Amino acid sequence: SAVISQKPSRDICQRGTSLTIQCQVDSQVTMMFWYRQQPGQSLTLIATANQGSEATYESGFVIDKFPISRPNLTFSTLTVSNMSPEDSSIYLCSAGTPNTEAFFGQGTRLTVV
């Protein structure tokens, strides 16, 4: 299994600012992902974080709004840029391999005011 640490666990931010969320995995994993969970909704995949290269974004998500880094196998960051109240959500980091299930962090609860 893998233990995933995410920080911050929650934040309240002003509109127009940016927030960077960090995700640390306690073991080397081949895949890392970022999901968004809007209030009362299910999880939607934002992007796959690729080590040493640009992330792969899902339809409806763009790099300028959600830049992602993954400098090594165990660490990734997601930035939510130029925030608006519509960005208020829980953001979750996930990690795993092709042979394991996905493990999830505790999530970052973001409120934009």
Added chain:
Amino acid sequence: AQSVTQLDSHVSVSEGTPVLLRCNYSSSYSPSLFWYVQHPNKGLQLLLKYTSAATLVKGINGFEAEFKKSETSFHLTKPSAHMSDAAEYFCVVSDRGGADGLTFGKGTHLIIQP
């Protein structure tokens, strides 16, 4: 393309009675199927997974699910509900296996009545 339909947005049962959370899936391939639980203000925890082995899968905390290909279903059951089972449950399908290519259902909120 793959999709998941959780047939009930809310399920309410009395403590000590059986739990049934329904899930139907659609997949072009032999899918992997998962059930995750999310307690309030917590991350997601894997309850159980099906990856083409035994069709009856046993998970943690007394939960189990049966993969029925003919019905394209993967319903989650527990013989006797406990107050600590109150949470949000997500049925998830993947046609790639592992941690990749997950499609989540909309979730079922399980309420346990004392």
